[in-house]
Amino acid sequence: MRGPQRPAMAGGKASRRTLIVLSLALVAVALLAQSAAADSGSFIGSFTHIDSIASTVPANGDVNPYGVEVVPASKGSLTKGDVLVSNFNNSGNAQGTGTTIVEISPGGALTLFAALDPNALPGDCPGGIGLTTALTVLKSGWVIVGSLPTTDGTSATARAGCLIVLNSKGKPVMTISGPKINGPWDSTALDRGNNAELFVTNVLDGTVVRVDLTHLASDAPRVWSETTIANGFGHHADPAALEVGPTGLGLSRNGTLYVADSAANRIASIGDAADRKSKSWEGKTVSTGGSLNDPLGLAVAPNGDILTTNGGDGNLVETTPVGKQIAVKTLDDTPVQGAPNGNGTLFGLAVRPDGSGIYFVDDGSNTFDLLH
Numbered sequence: 001m002r003g004p005q006r007p008a009m010a011g012g013k014a015s016r017r018t019l020i021v022l023s024l025a026l027v028a029v030a031l032l033a034q035s036a037a038a039d040s041g042s043f044i045g046s047f048t049h050i051d052s053i054a055s056t057v058p059a060n061g062d063v064n065p066y067g068v069e070v071v072p073a074s075k076g077s078l079t080k081g082d083v084l085v086s087n088f089n090n091s092g093n094a095q096g097t098g099t100t101i102v103e104i105s106p107g108g109a110l111t112l113f114a115a116l117d118p119n120a121l122p123g124d125c126p127g128g129i130g131l132t133t134a135l136t137v138l139k140s141g142w143v144i145v146g147s148l149p150t151t152d153g154t155s156a157t158a159r160a161g162c163l164i165v166l167n168s169k170g171k172p173v174m175t176i177s178g179p180k181i182n183g184p185w186d187s188t189a190l191d192r193g194n195n196a197e198l199f200v201t202n203v204l205d206g207t208v209v210r211v212d213l214t215h216l217a218s219d220a221p222r223v224w225s226e227t228t229i230a231n232g233f234g235h236h237a238d239p240a241a242l243e244v245g246p247t248g249l250g251l252s253r254n255g256t257l258y259v260a261d262s263a264a265n266r267i268a269s270i271g272d273a274a275d276r277k278s279k280s281w282e283g284k285t286v287s288t289g290g291s292l293n294d295p296l297g298l299a300v301a302p303n304g305d306i307l308t309t310n311g312g313d314g315n316l317v318e319t320t321p322v323g324k325q326i327a328v329k330t331l332d333d334t335p336v337q338g339a340p341n342g343n344g345t346l347f348g349l350a351v352r353p354d355g356s357g358i359y360f361v362d363d364g365s366n367t368f369d370l371l372h
Contacts, residue, residue: 041303041326042305042318042326042327043301043302043303043305043307043318043327043355044301044307044316044318044327044329044358044371045318045326045327047329047357047358047371047372049371049372050331050369050370050371050372051369051370051372052362052365052367052368052369053104053106053107053108053359053367053368053369053370054104054108054109054110054367054368055110055366055367055368056085056087056102056104056110056361056366056367056368057087057366058087058100058102058110058112058115059112060090060091060099060100060115061090061091062087062089062090062091062098062099062100063087063089063090063091063093063098063363063366064087064088064089064093064095064098064363064366065085065086065087065088065347065348065361065362065363065366065367065368066085066086066087066088066098066131066132066133066135066347066348066361066363067084067085067086067101067131067132067133067134067135067145067146067186067348068083068084068085068133068135068297068348068349068350068359068360068361068368069083069084069135069136069137069348069350070082070083070137070350070351070352070353070359071083071084071103071137072137072138072139072191073139073140073141075140075141075168076141076167076168076169076170077103077111077113077168077169077170078103078113078137078141078143078168079103079105081105081106081353082103082104082105082106083103083104083106083350083359083368084101084102084103084104084113084135084137084143085101085102085103085104085135085348085361085368086098086100086101086131086132086133086135086145087099087100087101087102087131088130088131088132088133089153092153093153094150094152094153095130095150095153095154095242096130096148096149096150096153096157096158096242097129097130097149097150097153098129098130098131099115099116099117099118099129099130099131100112100114100115100116100131101113101114101116101131101135101143101145101166101170104368112170113143113170114143114166114170114171114172115170116129116131116164116172117129118149120172121162121164121172121175122172122173122174122175123162123174123175123176123177124162124175124177125147125149125161125162125164125175125177126149126159126160126161126162126177127147127148127149127150127151127157127158127159127160127161128147128149128151128159128161129147129149129161129164130147130148130149130150130161131145131146131147132145132146132147132148132161132184132185132186133146133185133186133187133247133248133296133297133347133348134146134163134184134185134186134187134200134201135187135348136187136188136189136198138189138191138196138216139191139193140193140194140216140217141167141168142165142166142167142168142216142221143165143166143167143168143170144163144164144165144166144187144189144198145163145164145166146161146162146163146164146184146185146186146187146200147161147162147163147164147184148160148161148183148184148185148203148204148242148243149161150242153242154239154242155237155238155239155242155243156237158183158204158237158242158243160177160181160182160183160204161177161181161183161184162175162176162177162181162184163175163176163177163181163184163187163198163200163211165221173220173221174220174221176211176223176226178226180202180207180209180211180226180227180228181200181202181209181226182202182204182205182207183202183203183204183205183243183245184200184201184202184203185200185201185202185203185243185245185246185247186200186201186246186247186248186249186260186297186298186348187199187200187201187249188249188250188251188257189251190251190274193216193217194214194215194216194217195212195213195214195216195224196212196213196216197210197211197212197213197273197274198210198211198212198213199211199229199249199251199257199273200249201233201245201246201247201248201249201259202245202246203235203243203244203245203246203247204235204243204245205231205235206231206232206233206234206235206245206246206263207228207230207231207233207246208228208229208230208231208233208246208249208257208259208270208283209226209227209228209229210226210227210229210273210274211223211225211226212224212225212226212227227276227277228279229257229270229273229276229278229279229280230246230259230268230270230279230280230281230282230283231279231281231282232281232282233245233246233259233261233263233264233268233282233283234261234263234264235263236263240344241311241344244262244263244294245262245263246259246260246261246262246263246268247259247260247261247262247295247296247297247298248260248295248296248297248298248299248308248309248348249298250298250299250300250306250307251273251300252300252304252321253304255271255272255273255274255275256269256270256271256272256273256321257269257270257273258286258298258300258306259283259298260295260296260297260298260308261282261283261295262294262295262296262311264282264288265288265289265292265293265294265295266285266286266287266288266289266292266295267285267286267287267288267292267295267298267306267308267319267323268282268283268284268285268286269283269284269286270283270284271284285323286306286319286321286322286323287306287319287323287324287325290317290325291310291315291317291325291328292308292310292317292319292325293310293311293312293313293315293340294310294311294312295308295309295310295311295317296308296309296310296311296346296347297309297346297347297348297349297360298349299349299350299351299358300351301318301351302351302355304320304321305318305319305320305321305326306318306319306320306321307319307349307351307358309331309346309347309348309349309360310342310346311343311344311346311347312339312340312343313340313341313342313343314330314331314332314333314334314340314341314342314343314345314346315328315329315330315331315342315346316328316329316330316331316346316349316358316360316371329371330342331345331346331360331362331369331371332345332346332362332364332365334364334365342364344363344364345362345363345364345365346360346361346362346363347361347363348360348361349361352370352372356372357370357371357372358370358371358372
C-alpha cells in the first residue's frame with residue numbers, strides 16, 4: 001500500500017487555513033453584532049444627517065443663539081411644534097446684551113416672538129437684559145426666559161439679572177428676581193398644567209434653584225416658593241464664554257434632575273428635585289471626562305439617556321443614567337485656531353417631539369439646525 005500522497009497533505013493545510021479564516025470571520029461578525037447591539041441602545045446612534053433649517057438672526061441683528069425650546073401647545077402667537085430660540089448677543093456681538101426671542105417652524109419660517117426693552121419690564125431685573133439659555137415654554141402658554149445682562153459684553157459688568165415671564169403673545173407680564181436668582185443660565189420645568197416646578201441654574205453663584213409656580217391657567221401666574229436645591233458647583237468668569245458654571249438641565253421620568261457641570265467637565269444629578277427641601281452639595285457625579293468637553297446644553301432623550309453638547313469641541317455626547325458614554329456625534333467641525341474643531345459653537349438643544357431628531361443652535365453660523 002502506498003502512503004498518503006502529497007496533494008492530500010496540501011489539502012489538509014488548506015483546510016486548516018480555511019478553518020482559521022472562518023474562525024476570524026465569525027469573531028468579526030460577533031464584534032459587529034456587539035457593536036450593532038450597543039448602537040441600537042443609543043438614541044443618537046442612527047442619526048447621520050444635519051440640516052440647517054433657518055438663520056436665528058432677527059431684523060435687529062441679534063446673534064449668538066443660546067436657548068432652544070419646543071412649543072408644547074398652540075396659544076396666542078405660539079404654534080405647537082415650533083421652536084423658540086433666545087439670542088444672547090446684540091448686533092455688535094457683545095455678550096449679555098441680546099433682547100430677542102425668535103420662533104422658528106419645522107419648515108424654517110422665522111418670526112419674531114419677543115423683542116424686550118430693559119426700560120419697559122414689569123418688574124426688577126438687575127442690570128437689564130441679556131437673554132440666556134434659560135428658556136422654558138409651558139403648556140399654559142407662559143414663556144419664561146433668563147437674563148444675565150452686561151453693559152459692555154464682559155464679565156466685569158455682568159449682573160444678577162432675572163427671569164422674565166411672557167404671555168403667549170410675547171408680552172412680558174412679570175419678572176422673578178432677588179437673592180435666589182443670580183445669573184440664570186439654563187432652565188427646565190415639570191409642567192403640571194395649572195402649576196409647575198421651574199428649575200434654574202445660576203452661573204454667578206453655582207446654585208440650582210426650584211421656583212414653584214401656581215395659577216398658570218389665570219392671567220397672573222404667581223411664585224409660590226423659591227428653594228435652593230443644590231449648591232457648591234464651580235463657577236468663574238471667562239473672557240470667551242463670559243461665565244462658566246452649572247448650565248444645562250434635564251429632568252428624568254423618575255424625578256432626577258441632571259446638570260451639565262461645565263466647570264468640572266461632568267454631568268451631575270440631583271435626586272427628588274421636585275420635592276426636596278435640603279441642598280445637594282455639587283450633586284452626584286453621573287459621568288466625567290471621556291468624551292465630555294465643557295458640557296453646556298443638556299436634554300433627556302426618550303430612552304432616558306442624557307444628551308449634552310460640548311462647548312469645547314462641537315460634539316454631542318450621549319450618556320446613560322449610570323454614567324456610560326455610549327455615543328458621540330460631531331455637530332460642528334469648523335476649524336478654530338488654537339482649539340479643537342467646533343470649539344465655542346454649540347449651546348442649547350431639544351429633542352424633536354416625535355423623537356426623530358435633535359434640534360440645536362450653532363453659535364458659529366447663527367443657525368437653527370437638525371440632527372436626524
